[in-house]
Every structure is written in C-alpha cells, then in structure tokens.
Amino acid sequence: xxxxxxxxxxxxxxxxxxxxxxxxxxxxxxxxxxxxxxxxxxxxxxxxxxxxxxxxxxxxxxxxxxxxxxxxxxxxxxxxxxxxxxxxxxxxxxxxxxxxxxxxxxxxxxxxxxxxxxxxxxxxxxxxxxxxxxxxxxxxxxxxxxxxxxxxxxxxxxxxxxxxxxxxxxxxxxxxxxxxxxxxxxxxxxxxxxxxxxxxxxxxxxxxxxxxxxxxxxxxxxx
Amino acid sequence: xxxxxxxxxxxxxxxxxxxxxxxxxxxxxxxxxxxxxxxxxxxxxxxxxxxxxxxxxxxxxxxxxxxxxxxxxxxxxxxxxxxxxxxxxxxxxxxxxxxxxxxxxxxxxxxxxxxxxxxxxxxxxxxxxxxxxxxxxxxxxxxxxxxxxxxxxxxxxxxxxxxxxxxxxxxxxxxxxxxxxxxxxxxxxxxxxxxxxxxxxxxxxxxxxxxxxxxxxxxxxxx
Numbered sequence: 001x002x003x004x005x006x007x008x009x010x011x012x013x014x015x016x017x018x019x020x021x022x023x024x025x026x027x028x029x030x031x032x033x034x035x036x037x038x039x040x041x042x043x044x045x046x047x048x049x050x051x052x053x054x055x056x057x058x059x060x061x062x063x064x065x066x067x068x069x070x071x072x073x074x075x076x077x078x079x080x081x082x083x084x085x086x087x088x089x090x091x092x093x094x095x096x097x098x099x100x101x102x103x104x105x106x107x108x109x110x111x112x113x114x115x116x117x118x119x120x121x122x123x124x125x126x127x128x129x130x131x132x133x134x135x136x137x138x139x140x141x142x143x144x145x146x147x148x149x150x151x152x153x154x155x156x157x158x159x160x161x162x163x164x165x166x167x168x169x170x171x172x173x174x175x176x177x178x179x180x181x182x183x184x185x186x187x188x189x190x191x192x193x194x195x196x197x198x199x200x201x202x203x204x205x206x207x208x209x210x211x212x213x214x215x216x217x218x219x220x221x222x223x
Numbered sequence: 224x225x226x227x228x229x230x231x232x233x234x235x236x237x238x239x240x241x242x243x244x245x246x247x248x249x250x251x252x253x254x255x256x257x258x259x260x261x262x263x264x265x266x267x268x269x270x271x272x273x274x275x276x277x278x279x280x281x282x283x284x285x286x287x288x289x290x291x292x293x294x295x296x297x298x299x300x301x302x303x304x305x306x307x308x309x310x311x312x313x314x315x316x317x318x319x320x321x322x323x324x325x326x327x328x329x330x331x332x333x334x335x336x337x338x339x340x341x342x343x344x345x346x347x348x349x350x351x352x353x354x355x356x357x358x359x360x361x362x363x364x365x366x367x368x369x370x371x372x373x374x375x376x377x378x379x380x381x382x383x384x385x386x387x388x389x390x391x392x393x394x395x396x397x398x399x400x401x402x403x404x405x406x407x408x409x410x411x412x413x414x415x416x417x418x419x420x421x422x423x424x425x426x427x428x429x430x431x432x433x434x435x436x437x438x439x440x441x442x443x444x445x446x
Binding site: 102 | 280283284285287294298301302303304306310311323326327329330333334337338340342347370373
C-alpha cells in the first residue's frame with residue numbers, strides 16, 4: 001500500500017448537510033478513522049473552504065458535499081462513496097446478501113437521495129426564495145415521505161429493511177432531521193418516526209450528528 | 224422456478240420518461256424480453272394507467288415510473304432496478320469489476336439521477352409553472368452538465384467510464400434527450416455531446432428511444 005493509500009481518509013463535509021451525515025454514519029459504522037475538511041456551501045465561514053471556489057471544484061466538480069479522499073483517490077457523491085466503502089471494507093456490511101433485499105435497500109436510498117433531498121437542498125431553496133421556501137420544502141418532503149412510509153410499512157423490521165442495519169438507514173435519519181428542520185408534520189408517518197427513534201440510539205449515527213461537527217456554529221452545537 | 228418467476232417481466236413505463244428509458248436500455252443490453260405497461264404520469268391517456276391512481280400506488284408507492292415486475296416481485300426506482308438486473312443477470316455487465324471504477328460509474332449515475340433529473344422532472348416543472356419552467360429546467364441541467372462534463376473529461380474512453388458500457392451510459396443518453404427537449408445549449412459540453420453521439424448507435428439504446436415506445440403519440444413517433 002502506498003503512503004497515500006495508507007493515509008487517514010479525509011471527508012469534505014458540512015455539518016448541516018444530510019448527504020455528509022450519510023457518509024459519516026457509514027465511516028463510523030465500519031470503524032474507519034477519518035479527518036474532516038469543513039466546506040461551506042453557501043457563504044465563506046471561518047476555518048472552512050467555500051464550495052464555490054476553483055480549489056473545491058478540483059475536489060468535487062459538482063461543488064457539493066460530501067467528497068472522500070481515500071486510498072489515494074477522491075470519491076464524490078454519498079451513494080457512490082457508501083457503495084465503495086462497502087465493497088472495499090466489507091465488515092459491518094451496508095447491504096444485505098439477497099438481491100431482492102438489496103433492491104429494496106436501494107429503492108429506499110433512491111427515494112431519499114433522488115426523490116426528496118435534491119428538491120429541498122440549500123441551492124434549490126435559495127432559488128425558491130425566502131417567502132416560498134418553507135412550503136416548497138414541506139411539500140416535497142411530505143410527498144416523498146408518503147411513498148417512503150408505504151415502502152417501510154412492508155420492508156422494515158428493527159431497521160428500514162428487516163433487522164440488519166443498511167445504507168437505507170444511513171439515509172433515513174439525516175432526511176428526518178431535514179424534515180424537522182423544515183417543520184414537516186411527521187404524524188402521518190409512524191414507521192418513519194419509529195425507525196428514526198430506534199436508529200438515533202445507534203452510536204455510528206449519533207456520533208455523526210450535525211450538531212456534533214467541528215464546523216457547527218457554537219450557538220447551535222450540542223453540549 | 225415458479226410460474227410467476229418464469230413469467231416475462233413487465234416494465235411499467237412512460238415513453239417520455241428518462242428514468243424509464245434507463246431501464247429499457249439495461250433490459251435490452253442484457254437481452255431480457257419484457258412487456259410494457261404504459262403509465263401516464265400527468266393525465267389520463269387512452270390505453271394507459273394514470274399514475275395517480277390507487278391501483279398504481281400499489282405498484283409504486285412513489286407513483287413514479289419505472290417499476291419492473293420480475294422474478295415474482297415488483298421493483299421500483301431505475302437505479303435499484305439496474306443494480307438488481309446486474310446482480311441477477313451478470314452477462315453484459317453494467318458495472319466494472321474494479322471498486323474505484325465502480326465508484327466513478329455510480330458518481331456519474333448519481334449526478335444525473337439525483338443532481339439533475341429530479342429538478343427537471345414533470346412534477347417539478349408543473350409546479351414551477353408555464354412561464355418559468357423552461358429557464359428553471361435549463362439552469363439545473365446546465366449546472367449539472369458543467370460538473371458532469373468535468374468528470375467525463377477524465378473518466379471517459381469510448382463510453383462514460385473507459386471503453387466498456389456501464390449504467391452511467393444508461394443514464395447519460397436519456398438525460399441529454401431531456402436537455403435537448405428543454406433547449407439547453409450543449410456547446411459547452413463537448414464530452415457529453417461526443418458520448419451521446421457514440422452511444423446513440425448502440426442498439427440497446429436506440430431500441431429504447433422514447434419515440435419508439437407504444438404509448439408515444441403517433442404524431443411524434445419515429446417512422
């Protein structure tokens with residue numbers, strides 16, 4: 001293994017980014033030590049790199065978080081990164097063995113990562129504007145959660161798909177965090193709420209919580 | 224194999240849906256015969272099922288296309304379906320063997336499936352409204368294509384990642400089709416345009432073209 005491959009992975013992340021949290025959960029679950037390079041998505045913040053810089057464009061051409069420098073390479077996109085970690089570090093797997101179960105996990109992953117999160121991310125909400133962003137975010141999260149609730153009603157056991165932790169769980173908790181942030185009424189989604197409560201006790205998830213990240217503003221951070 | 228497992232797969236699809244086209248390409252590439260159940264996303268069309276029905280909600284809780292009934296089960300989401308097909312029908316693979324190359328394929332897949340398509344799908348554009356939908360679609364496609372172009376500049380060979388066809392290619396051509404539909408200026412993206420030209424000659428792609436689908440209105444259909 002080259003020295004670059006043996007170096008500690010570096011996660012380019014932002015505390016409030018749900019996509020960053022997904023990868024923090026996966027890294028924690030697999031007990032992979034990593035350093036954090038904090039990235040500011042929307043405006044310069046002390047001790048962070050602004051995402052809209054030529055420097056960061058070299059890291060991630062989409063100028064988004066997360067990106068992960070690992071094994072001498074920089075990988076982008078949370079779903080691609082979770083799969084890479086699972087394929088190269090198979091202990092504490094993020095996917096079941098059975099192909100149908102894997103398809104169910106990926107369906108949930110994509111409902112969240114393609115069907116919900118992109119429509120309520122910071123760049124889109126900025127575009128929608130101050131007066132309309134909240135009902136916009138609520139509408140799209142609620143629409144996605146209605147479908148997700150129906151999927152989980154038949155797929156979930158202790159976790160999102162059966163009783164084993166998967167990458168669906170890495171995605172679920174951060175999305176519920178966003179839902180609360182945008183004041184979505186969660187009452188119609190008992191399975192989502194039950195799973196979030198169960199999952200919040202998993203150390204890999206709680207250790208990656210946005211309010212426990214180095215770039216979280218002190219006035220917000222958990223004590 | 225049970226009779227339901229041996230039955231011909233049924234693809235729930237809409238001719239103009241880029242996500243449906245991704246799966247048509249994967250099925251064609253793997254030479255899996257299938258039947259089509261046409262779904263109308265926005266309004267009832269003769270000989271189709273309207274997606275906003277209780278009947279279709281039982282097929283896909285997200286009320287989106289595609290869904291695929293195969294091996295006695297109904298799978299939802301194009302990315303989950305492509306992975307399932309690749310894991311259960313490994314001939315003509317949709318992913319490389321190398322983990323880093325797989326991460327690159329999935330990065331491209333997610334740039335398109337999470338970073339671009341969700342922001343320009345029919346439901347979102349309807350919400351944005353008649354007067355603003357075109358610049359909205361153009362802005363988000365262009366933003367995504369700027370990042371995608373940079374990724375492809377280093378990843379592409381004959382196809383999106385090296386010289387072998389992958390699920391990145393299944394996603395690329397349908398997204399370029401959407402870009403043209405929304406009159407995006409493609410001049411700044413020579414790699415995207417070059418790959419689309421190369422890929423359009425692949426029979427699995429051309430056979431799945433929206434204008435060759437049974438629910439394509441006759442006045443639009445290719446002769």
